[in-house]
Amino acid sequence: MDATPPLLQVEDLQTHFDLPQGVLRAVDGVSFTLSAGRTLGVVGESGSGKSVLARSIIGLLPADRTLTPGGRVVFDGRDLRQLGEAEMRQVRGRQIAMIFQDPLTSLNPVLTIGRQIEQVLRQHTDLSSKAAAERAVELLDEVGIPDPRQRAREYAHRMSGGMRQRVVIAIALACKPRLLIADEPTTALDVTVQAQILELLRRLQDAHQMAMVLITHNLGVVAEMCDDVAVMYAGRVVERGPVAAVLQRPRMRYTQALLESVPSMTAAPHARLPVIEGAPPDLVHPPAGCSFAPRCRHAVENCSAQRPPLTGAGEGRAFACWVPAPQFQEA
Ligand SMILES: Nc1ncnc2c1ncn2[C@@H]1O[C@H](COP(=O)(O)OP(=O)(O)O)[C@@H](O)[C@H]1O
Ligand SMILES: [Mg+2]
Structure with a gap:
């Protein structure tokens, strides 16, 4: 057993939005822990609450509609929910960095990329402006941008998608965060560039023992x-555990459905999540029982009546299902 407490502990996180049509339960009771140097993949169809989960962790939610959030986000022993906005700003960027789903919107069009990195460094460290400018060039070099000194003087719109994503990563990693939350960091990129960016993330993670939450549609990436x-x-974790176990022997029927439609993990390493028949539920009026029951071919009567709890299954695994797939493949 590892005696050190996890770096990040998310406990029963709830993020609900107050909308004209009712209360939308975007994240509805998510718990997990993450230790330094480890990577947690978060997968699920579009609309399942992955991005809202990420934003909830770093406290960037729309103030006009977010209801008082439930649960706890404990980072390095501190409950982030208890911090004021000024303290939270210090945590963001310096200790926890986030790569947003759309990299272009997170870059400033009127500042050179060098200046943008310098700003982050000046905000969170006591580097002089000269030292920050030097460090910005180093960072561009570290993320594999050729001719970094020249590139630092350019604007984001002149760069390719892959180069921009490297800049976004350089900004995220400028202060050597202890946790990186990456929301679909390679979705917009072609397969070759995607592989390079993932390799880069892995290398930088190893160098700093950074923990990572990696949100992705792509089971090959996981x-x-x-x-x-x-x-x-539908806003909940329905199965979790070590990657090999979950991907090779999924128990929850939704996980199984996701995986079944991918012909082979090795034959299709970059296969995207397949489409499962039917649509995810309306999160304003979620079904009473298991939220996957209406689409599940294994569902029994009880599934639409009672919600299955996320229950531990040993070896760090847990799943929420009344009719789970068998633990061992029948011969
Ligand atoms: N700012 C917002 N205002 C209202 N509803 C939102 C907002 N952001 C997300 N949602 C809703 O929350 C749910 C989860 O969204 P999201 O976390 O973006 O899904 P994912 O990232 O898994 O595709 C969706 O129903 C989405 O429409
Ligand atoms: Mg998203």
């Missing part, structure tokens, strides 16, 4: 990059 995986559906 298999390659992650230690553990959490499968989200």
